[in-house]
Amino acid sequence: MTLTVEFWTLAGLVITGLGTVIGLVWKLLGGLLDQAIKRIDDHFSALEAAQKAAGSDLMRQLGAIEQTVRELERDFLQFKANLPLGYVLKADYLAAMNEISKKLDALGTRIEKILLRGSGGN
Numbered sequence: 001m002t003l004t005v006e007f008w009t010l011a012g013l014v015i016t017g018l019g020t021v022i023g024l025v026w027k028l029l030g031g032l033l034d035q036a037i038k039r040i041d042d043h044f045s046a047l048e049a050a051q052k053a054a055g056s057d058l059m060r061q062l063g064a065i066e067q068t069v070r071e072l073e074r075d076f077l078q079f080k081a082n083l084p085l086g087y088v089l090k091a092d093y094l095a096a097m098n099e100i101s102k103k104l105d106a107l108g109t110r111i112e113k114i115l116l117r118g119s120g121g122n
Contacts (some may be wrong), residue, residue, distance in 0.1 A: 088096075
């Protein structure tokens with residue numbers, strides 16, 4: 001028993017077989033590629049959601065920090081305004097003490113003169 005097939009028939013069968021195999025592989029790879037793209041899209045969607053949540057949290061924290069800075073600036077300006085009421089510079093203190101010392105010396109001199117006059121008259 002001999003099987004005789006013409007060249008073109010055999011070539012057609014081989015080309016059809018190869019086309020079928022290539023088509024199946026193409027379809028399989030296409031499905032895998034679609035799944036990979038879907039996973040990547042899902043992953044990027046999750047990343048975008050996390051980024052938005054982190055961004056809103058960061059903006060809330062930034063707002064709180066800005067509020068704290070404004071309060072600190074206000075408190076510092078109030079402190080600067082009240083500082084001269086509670087504290088004196090060293091130079092001012094020394095000048096005031098010198099003035100008081102001079103007045104006490106002058107008062108002491110007057111008292112001595114009065115005492116000398118009073119004791120000299122007796």
